[in-house]
Amino acid sequence: MATTLLALAELIHATIHNRGADDVNIGAIGLDSSTIATEAAVFAAVPGTRVHGATYAGRDNAAHAVAILTDSEGAQLLRDAGEQRPVLEVADLRAVLGVASSSIYGDPSKDFVLIGVTGTSGKTTTSYLLEKGLMAAGHKVGLIGTTGTRIDGEAVATKLTTPEAPTLQALFSRMREHGVSHVVMEVSSHALSLGRVAGAHFDVAAFTNLSQDHLDFHPTMEEYFDAKALFFRADSPLAAARQVVCIDDSWGHRMAEVAGNGQTVSTHGEDADYRASHVNVAESGAQTFTITSPSGESVNVDLALPGAFNVANATLAYAAAARAAEPGPVKFDGAAFARGMSEVAVPGRMERIDVGQDFLAVVDYAHKPAAVAAVLDTLRTQIDGRLGVVIGAGGDRDATKRGPMGQLSAQRADLVIITDDNPRSEDPATIRQAVTAGAHQGAKEADHEVDVREIGDRAEAIRTLVEWAQPGDGIVVAGKGHEVGQLVAGVTHHFDDREQVREALSFALNNRDNPMHTSTDEG
Template structure:
């Protein structure tokens, strides 16, 4: 593709050099540059791409996109723009010939529930025979093939490449998580969204956004870039506010909820240990539903998917089939199988609201003690740590405080921040900084009918400590601890027989 065609709609401040050259690819990492590539110099939080321009040219770059004045050899085309992140999105979409315009693209944003919602939506769409792809925190699925995800929402270049791959595989619909970071950092600027879904907004990412108001402003950008429908949870404070603001917007608004008068709502709710039953009311029909993932918050997630299916004109019986086909979500209220009278659950909950949703659900059916293993990540929002401690003490009989991805932060100092939320004399907590040992301790020291909840990492299979990333699979650790518990029980049983 000619460079002139790629930059046709780019808002450039200045262009020096030949724009008729043939371009074979784009890159924002100099090590990914090949012959006849365009290198986009992004100013990151830790690394400035402008420092690697010489490396990019050495690797074969023929054009450079920059946001400051630079000097290079005469045979290199230099394009100066105001914001190279915005430029990367624009160029990526142009290079892949605007692939999202040929997809039914559904974006889901909010603090909690994004991952579960996109799996519900995907199942609903597949029940209506759509070839659906998914992009999210856990994985990317294209035409049935799964790829691990490194970000909730990929960088714009990778994202546009994924859309292009979907079209090559005859995919017609894509549902994706849209993070506040991706909106703030222009990753989804050139995505042609048909539907936007808002789940909720609670305390999270304030280290990045600075305030809830800034966080909200980032999220709502999605809903001014949709073409067909905006779907909003009006039981959420910020959702209600967003719905009010969107009433005058050109895109059609569809609301969902339980407590307020929404277009799509759930009534007659019954909660069980492993499912929930309820009646869905739409403007045209009323049908009984069941979701096999328990908890009130998962009813909200399913409602978002029902509303999406309704907006797309899918029959309510097909929507019901799709919702009821979802039996688990990776790392979301994921039950570890055991033949003991013991419940072990792994969940990604890492925000105060998500934390409380999971623990409240467990408290509604737990017969024995509720034991939690959790920590907080390092180098991130400090203000939520004590709140997590308060919530843990309110719902749990024993809290085991441990590490999460502490990065370069002292894990002991993180635990000390969590401990500020605990009141002396109330339900106990202990500290075991080795996360694997903390999980083992919880399981080996459990009693009949206890429920053990391990939160924070969910689907993740790694732990970041300092500058090292190590393999860490909580499901495997839990299963091994169960074997140790079985051996301990067997030894005790033999001792009793001998006596």
Template sequence: MRLSRLTASLEGVRVIVPESVATLDPDPEITSIHYQSQTVLPGGLFSAIRGYSTDGHQFIEDAVKRGAKAVIADHPVETPVVVVMAGDTRKALASVSARFFQEPSRKLCLVGITGTNGKTTTAYLLEGILRKAGLKTGVITTVNYRYAGKVFDNPMTTPESLDLQKILAEMVENGVTHAVMEVSSHAIDLDRVHACYFDLGVFTNLTQDHLDFHKDMETYWKAKKRFFMENLSTGPKAARAVAVINGNNDRGRELMADCALNKISVGRSEGHSVRPRDLKISLDGIHGKITIPSGHLSIHSSLVGAYNVENILCAAGAGLGLNLSPSAIEAGINETSHIPGRLEAVPNALGKFVYVDYAHTPDALENVLQTLHELKTARIICVFGCGGGRDKGKRKKMGEISGRFADLSVITTDNPRHENPLDILWEIEKGVQKTAPHCFSVNGIREGFPVKGYVMISDRETAIGASIEVARAGDIVLIAGKGHETYQIVGNRTLPFDDRDLARKALRA
């Protein structure tokens, strides 16, 4: 595709053709697009974007050496190829990527799910609903992305715009008609979903997370809200786009008031279009009815916890917003039996209830622990840590929450990255001491823990093994924070690590 056609939709750009190269084609044929110089192929277009630690403009020379025919930059640069000057190279990358891949989101019914917690579960539920409706579905989640029977690793919740457009184009090529994707606050703020045209958006909730990036809750909220006020409200689908909003929280109610789109309100109380009716929650699942405008749905879900009621309501609302039949919505919800790493049970013959969950925020940890506390018949042991290089403000909060609900809090590592793991554990400890001040030794917990307390075991595998070892029949062991992840990040290394595998290993010991 010619450069001029790729950049036709960009506003306020200036194309600079160096006069020093007399034979240079001012409108080259572009055969690939890149944002990492090491991936550039001959005939490619390189977009220099500014990252957290490096600036893509530093790699323009490398991109040109590798065969780039043109570059996108946000300031004049000395280079022997055509330069497209754009004020925002991230937005420019998203726009040219969409055009390069023939704007696949126009050809799909595209659903975006955003919020702090519940995105993945809601996406799985909606995937089940769409499939029950007989629709060919693709999904992009924190766990993976998948379509047409193919499953691929996903390095981040919402891929970079170039990768996202490529994935959506592949879905179209494989006959997918409906795509469901998680939309992170980073993706909104960094314009990864710019030039994606959504048919429906879902807001799940907003609680503390990612403040290492957004700095404060108001900025974080503005990013989430922007998805509805800008991404969903502009483009060729804006007139018919639908917003499904969980009104069970203050931010949801604010969004309901401010958003001018077609809206479906879901929540626990009267006044919401989609709401629970006589739902019963146990370790066997969620059973009862959900009220919808045309009647009700009979719910018999194996998902556990009050927070999953809200995820089910969001998925049901999305199904209604897509004009799917109540029977497909009902069957899709009821047949979605488990979500990887979301209160995922690790079966065993020892009578110990072992669960692995992705809860890595204060709200998520409180939700899952509160659910287990309400359903417990014996003790709760909670194994958890906090990620290094991330929002430090949630460490004490998560410690306090674990101490409040668990009989034994086992403080360990998560993904320490470049931080000293012990520094992270000590910050968590300050929170735990507020609600469960007794500190046990590792040998001490083997002799029992007659009072609420905590133990610090920095090695996560050892922590998991010790927790399962000291659990008795009937006890609940919650291994929180990493969920579906199959790795642990320590320094610059990404090591194989799966909480579920390690729990199974400990149960066999």
């Protein structure tokens, strides 16, 4: 389903330099000079933060591309370098990259139902619930998100929550080739702002919630909201055909007002199109509840995932799937969808680690203030004893959330251990200092005594948390969840919170069972 160079230039209103006598077939496009397909491919040379992509046009696989798509700066760099291949020049490459990529791959998202999930927290879990529910209802499903990509249950490696437009459209094309009927994807604010999802035809957009995050990219919460609203506003070129908005927070109410063709979801008893009610929570954290749809029909849901926020995620997933069936000849099978949701477990999201210990141990991806608070609030309802948390903050990201993360942790937990997350290029001690300052403030505000400690080594922090725990307590290691690496000074070291917690728990149990056994580790 390739296009041609001339057709592509006409579509994106590009000026062609070095145009040859014959037209050229285009079958692929890519941004990475090392991985771009070499057969009938266009190299998209985008401006970078340090170096313009046009400087890589003659390197690696990009040297074999049949044409180059770039902006005016890139075109000048290519002229200076003596480039002889066709060059398509546009004023704003990011603005056309999605449409160009979609065209090159034959507009694949028109051939399946595409559901996008956006919001600050809950995107991954809601996507998993949609995937399992739709599969249980008899559909072949593709999934794109934070923890990777799957096609009909089989993993495909990707790097970003929402891949760059060329990668995304190539994935769509691959999914179409595999005969998927539905694709569920997480849609980040970066993807909306940077045009990564331009050229994709969304049938449904679902909004989870909004809280502080990404203020390094969006200067204010209003701008963060406006980026999300691109997915819902009727006059936006990125708007989905139909929308579903959770109105459990004030931002949800605002998004519902923005949505051009939206329905609402509530788990707090508000008047909404889809409502969750009769919530019962077991000692394990598993939940049962009822979802009522606009028609008045109800379905009972058994959910293994703990937390009130997961009731909201499941209700939103149900509503999005129901809306995806509109209009269509096949009625939405709500009962089958609910059965599928009952099987969902999400890596690194409220993931219990159990090696036989007599207290609750959880690993969670929470790395923003509201998410940390929600996780701790949920765990508090599941234990009779004390609550402890290991928390940190990432470097080169929104620095304003560091203090609030520590503050909210100390307001809720009995032990708060501040440690390193992914420092990236920043000084880890400086990051810890900001989180620790917030924790001390939260400890002053708490209605209970709080032990605040700072342990930079994340493995040592986890061991200390596990050693502190007693029967009936609950502990959570927050921030990295499913991640298996820790990025420090540009180097990624293997680190998996789940592995570390499991090792610490096993050691603690072995030590308890064998009093004569001692560790040579003084950490």
